[in-house]
Amino acid sequence: MLRRLARWAGSIPALLPLGFLAAIVLTLVFATGLENFGLSFFGTDWNPSTGDPSKAVFGIMTFVVGTLITSVFALVFALGLSLALALSIVFYLPPRMSQVLAPFVDLLAGIPSVVYGIWGFWIVAPVFGETINPTIVRYLGWIPGLQGPVIASGVGIPLAILILTLMIVPVTTTLIRDSLRAVPQALDESGLALGATRWEVIRRVDIPYAKRGMWSAVLLGFGRAVGETVAVFMVIGDATKLPASLLDVSYTMPGALVGQLDSAFIQPNYLHALAELAIVLFLITFVVNFAGRRFVSRIVVRPTGALSVRGAGP
Amino acid sequence: MNATEDSLVGTSARFRRRRRVDRWLGRLLPFTFLLVILPLLDMVYWIATRALPTFSWATLTTNPSGTSGGLYGPIVGSAEILAISTTIAAAIGIAGGIYTAEFASERMAATVRFTTNLLAGVPSIVVGYFGYFALVLYFGWGASLIAGSVTLSIFILPYVFRSADLAFASVPKDLREASLGMGSTRVQYIRRVAFPVALPQVLNGVFLAMAIGLGETAPLLYTAFWNNFPPTGLNQPVGYLTGLIWNYYDEPLSFGTEVTMAFQAAFILMVVVIVLNLAIRIIGGIYARRLRGLYH
Amino acid sequence: MSVPGEKTNGSVLATQDLSVWAGDKQILKSVTLEAPDRTLLAVIGPSGCGKTTFLRSLNRMVELSHGLRVDGTVRYLGQDIYDARVDPVLVRRRIGMVFQRPTVFPMSIYENVAFGLRLDRKPEDEVEKSVVGALQRAGLWDEVKDDLDRPALSLSGGQQQRLCIARALAVSPRVLLLDEPTSSLDPAATQKIEGTLQELREEMTIVLVTHNVAQAGRVSDRTAYFYQGRLVEVGPTADLFENPKDPLTEEYLTGRFG
Ligand SMILES: Nc1ncnc2c1ncn2[C@@H]1O[C@H](COP(=O)(O)OP(=O)(O)O)[C@@H](O)[C@H]1O
Ligand SMILES: [Mg+2]
Numbered sequence: 001m002l003r004r005l006a007r008w009a010g011s012i013p014a015l016l017p018l019g020f021l022a023a024i025v026l027t028l029v030f031a032t033g034l035e036n037f038g039l040s041f042f043g044t045d046w047n048p049s050t051g052d053p054s055k056a057v058f059g060i061m062t063f064v065v066g067t068l069i070t071s072v073f074a075l076v077f078a079l080g081l082s083l084a085l086a087l088s089i090v091f092y093l094p095p096r097m098s099q100v101l102a103p104f105v106d107l108l109a110g111i112p113s114v115v116y117g118i119w120g121f122w123i124v125a126p127v128f129g130e131t132i133n134p135t136i137v138r139y140l141g142w143i144p145g146l147q148g149p150v151i152a153s154g155v156g157i158p159l160a161i162l163i164l165t166l167m168i169v170p171v172t173t174t175l176i177r178d179s180l181r182a183v184p185q186a187l188d189e190s191g192l193a194l195g196a197t198r199w200e201v202i203r204r205v206d207i208p209y210a211k212r213g214m215w216s217a218v219l220l221g222f223g224r225a226v227g228e229t230v231a232v233f234m235v236i237g238d239a240t241k242l243p244a245s246l247l248d249v250s251y252t253m254p255g256a257l258v259g260q261l262d263s264a265f266i267q268p269n270y271l272h273a274l275a276e277l278a279i280v281l282f283l284i285t286f287v288v289n290f291a292g293r294r295f296v297s298r299i300v301v302r303p304t305g306a307l308s309v310r311g312a313g314p
Numbered sequence: 315m316n317a318t319e320d321s322l323v324g325t326s327a328r329f330r331r332r333r334r335v336d337r338w339l340g341r342l343l344p345f346t347f348l349l350v351i352l353p354l355l356d357m358v359y360w361i362a363t364r365a366l367p368t369f370s371w372a373t374l375t376t377n378p379s380g381t382s383g384g385l386y387g388p389i390v391g392s393a394e395i396l397a398i399s400t401t402i403a404a405a406i407g408i409a410g411g412i413y414t415a416e417f418a419s420e421r422m423a424a425t426v427r428f429t430t431n432l433l434a435g436v437p438s439i440v441v442g443y444f445g446y447f448a449l450v451l452y453f454g455w456g457a458s459l460i461a462g463s464v465t466l467s468i469f470i471l472p473y474v475f476r477s478a479d480l481a482f483a484s485v486p487k488d489l490r491e492a493s494l495g496m497g498s499t500r501v502q503y504i505r506r507v508a509f510p511v512a513l514p515q516v517l518n519g520v521f522l523a524m525a526i527g528l529g530e531t532a533p534l535l536y537t538a539f540w541n542n543f544p545p546t547g548l549n550q551p552v553g554y555l556t557g558l559i560w561n562y563y564d565e566p567l568s569f570g571t572e573v574t575m576a577f578q579a580a581f582i583l584m585v586v587v588i589v590l591n592l593a594i595r596i597i598g599g600i601y602a603r604r605l606r607g608l609y610h
Numbered sequence: 611m612s613v614p615g616e617k618t619n620g621s622v623l624a625t626q627d628l629s630v631w632a633g634d635k636q637i638l639k640s641v642t643l644e645a646p647d648r649t650l651l652a653v654i655g656p657s658g659c660g661k662t663t664f665l666r667s668l669n670r671m672v673e674l675s676h677g678l679r680v681d682g683t684v685r686y687l688g689q690d691i692y693d694a695r696v697d698p699v700l701v702r703r704r705i706g707m708v709f710q711r712p713t714v715f716p717m718s719i720y721e722n723v724a725f726g727l728r729l730d731r732k733p734e735d736e737v738e739k740s741v742v743g744a745l746q747r748a749g750l751w752d753e754v755k756d757d758l759d760r761p762a763l764s765l766s767g768g769q770q771q772r773l774c775i776a777r778a779l780a781v782s783p784r785v786l787l788l789d790e791p792t793s794s795l796d797p798a799a800t801q802k803i804e805g806t807l808q809e810l811r812e813e814m815t816i817v818l819v820t821h822n823v824a825q826a827g828r829v830s831d832r833t834a835y836f837y838q839g840r841l842v843e844v845g846p847t848a849d850l851f852e853n854p855k856d857p858l859t860e861e862y863l864t865g866r867f868g
Pocket of ligand 1: 657658659660662663677
């Protein structure tokens with residue numbers, strides 16, 4: 001009896017993550033006051049009308065668009081960079097060099113969001129405003145979406161994409177690296193033993209074998225990009241309108257949540273709208289993470305670095 | 315079969331092309347590390363350049379006063395938030411990790427791991443909204459040290475949890491069987507055998523959680539709020555380094571005192587995070603060596 | 611099949627004072643050994659005696675293990691395969707390898723066998739001819755001819771291993787190296803592979819590492835006995851089994867048989 005009680009009590013901490021997930025959902029639902037904003041909620045018109053709350057309109061589409069544009073581009077760049085990094089670490093660099101260089105990628109993950117933000121806002125933004133964006137417009141302006149405007153301060157979508165890319169590269173690199181390391185060494189060597197070059201084996205054997213891991217990198221990297229809050233808020237310009245081009249200022253879902261809650265404290269419908277926006281954001285990241293996690297192969301601990309797993313350490 | 319086909323020196327155009335692609339990829343791919351390292355160096359360089367000229371002892375020992383002053387209050391606030399939230403997260407995470415690795419059925423363990431990973435994927439601002447609505451408003455804690463710390467602890471919990479779980483699950487099976495076979499109870503086995511083996515990896519998770527918690531902003535903005543002074547109680551609002559950057563970074567004067575304070579706070583955060591990362595590396599190395607010894 | 615101007619002395623592959631070092635530990639100690647044309651050379655010896663290392667140094671696979679250093683020479687048709695101008699990719703093209711466990715690629719049966727041929731952008735009819743031929747020589751054709759598009763992973767273990775042999779044969783190597791190819795297979799599958807090897811040894815040079823002495827007796831023309839990194843003795847299989855010259859060999863063989 002006592003043992004069963006102890007066992008039951010012991011399982012509580014293990015169930016808390018699930019409990020917190022449920023609590024988050026319930027709280028957010030409650031915070032919406034179940035207010036129905038109708039179809040206009042999916043429109044592009046977001047006007048809290050703080051002077052006269054009854055005239056308020058809450059359409060979240062501008063934030064959704066800003067989030068998707070920045071996340072998709074950042075994901076594409078991050079995946080490319082990560083693939084190159086992971087291939088270098090696993091196949092091309094001598095183990096010593098890998099051990100020295102790989103930690104820099106992890107360090108990128110450790111830098112606080114606000115630090116990316118302040119660096120982006122004061123140090124990198126001017127480079128975009130004065131050099132990069134004008135150059136893009138000059139040479140690529142004929143491509144729809146790149147025709148301007150040039151924001152003088154440099155904040156806007158391109159800068160946000162750069163910062164986001166740096167922030168999700170550690171996530172995607174780790175996933176791709178681990179999935180490549182999980183390719184059985186004998187399989188990899190079989191390719192080489194057939195007289196294929198290193199690259200041919202990577203392209204035709206290792207990457208196909210690691211496909212699931214690659215998909216998890218796509219999904220979990222995207223989830224991370226969509227949810228990134230503070231850094232993007234600081235560098236994207238926070239304009240509540242559809243961006244006129246890929247060089248324009250914009251606004252994201254997490255950005256709106258973090259930037260506007262203090263204005264909504266005393267305006268119930270504004271609070272309700274933000275809570276509903278939070279639910280939309282939660283659902284997107286939840287679905288993406290749910291799918292992504294199903295692709296991550298089970299953790300197998302083989303600290304011996306034996307035949308089956310390339311490289312050292314668990 | 316002829317002489318050229320048996321020659322081991324590649325001469326055909328097709329072969330030379332295959333070889334060239336491979337060789338150039340091998341040479342060029344590693345240079346992508348520059349795309350990671352250069353931004354990092356740029357960040358360190360510029361933040362140091364903006365923070366250090368005005369950095370002094372007073373920066374660390376005086377409170378912010380509106381638009382100038384030092385960072386004493388936020389430093390103490392960050393430390394207190396971190397201490398409380400890490401304690402909560404470590405208590406739950408280590409207990410949950412041990413349960414998952416040692417006691418839970420396979421199905422339950424899989425479910426727990428999955429939900430923990432899902433919790434890790436919840437955006438920080440969404441956790442912040444939960445803290446604001448549930449703790450600050452509905453529980454009536456108000457924006458305070460305790461509301462901020464609890465909110466943050468939920469955000470960093472998965473990192474401790476996963477590490478503790480992995481640490482105990484990685485203890486070699488024969489160690490466990492030998493220990494249980496000699497008649498020790500499960501609890502004795504965990505305390506005397508598994509814990510010493512798992513400890514470095516558990517600590518690793520705790521440090522990782524601290525590094526992440528220290529750098530978070532969004533879960534705290536509406537739960538801890540702000541204070542120029544160190545908090546005098548759990549129910550008092552509290553200032554913290556990331557909040558200071560958030561509040562001051564976009565003041566109009568690029569070299570004004572507020573922006574400089576924000577850079578100083580960023581500098582401190584960066585240094586602490588780099589040190590924590592080094593600690594994680596070193597402990598991780600110890601752990602890997604220890605486990606490798608056990609498996610051999 | 612003789613190559614004009616090459617001093618092969620009838621041996622396709624020959625090592626001279628071949629040593630392999632891991633740091634200051636010597637894994638392979640000055641091995642001098644020849645593999646004549648159209649014979650199957652079996653390499654036997656206790657676990658850890660360096661059989662795999664020896665085999666892997668015959669097609670430069672050994673270079674893929676970080677920290678191993680090779681000394682001495684390995685000649686393929688008279689050319690030193692460790693010569694600076696020699697490309698290991700071509701070495702492996704001529705000297706194929708089959709591993710301890712089946713290592714089929716995550717693609718169809720057909721594409722597995724076609725793997726090496728595709729690297730050369732061979733025309734499809736030529737690829738197909740080679741694939742069919744290789745499957746036939748590996749004794750797998752009759753079992754898979756109707757579902758070449760099935761994933762290779764759906765085959766049984768023994769079939770997978772024969773697929774790996776077919777895959778290696780498809781690029782028509784002169785030499786085939788096999789590292790305990792039947793150690794993970796049941797007796798029936800083992801028997802099939804031994805049958806395949808007995809046919810192949812009529813047409814090419816084969817080096818077979820095996821921990822199974824009886825297998826060496828059944829399929830090989832010559833047998834080499836390794837002990838602690840040294841080549842103790844080599845000779846025609848029947849001679850070596852019946853009157854081993856070295857007491858170490860005798861001890862090993864009798865230990866195994868009686
Ligand atoms: N990469 C390596 N580094 C260090 N030692 C090795 C390495 N590979 C093999 N060895 C050692 O060399 C010896 C021979 O190994 P191996 O060739 O695999 O033997 P066998 O195949 O006969 O069992 C063993 O003692 C093994 O531990
Ligand atoms: Mg072996």
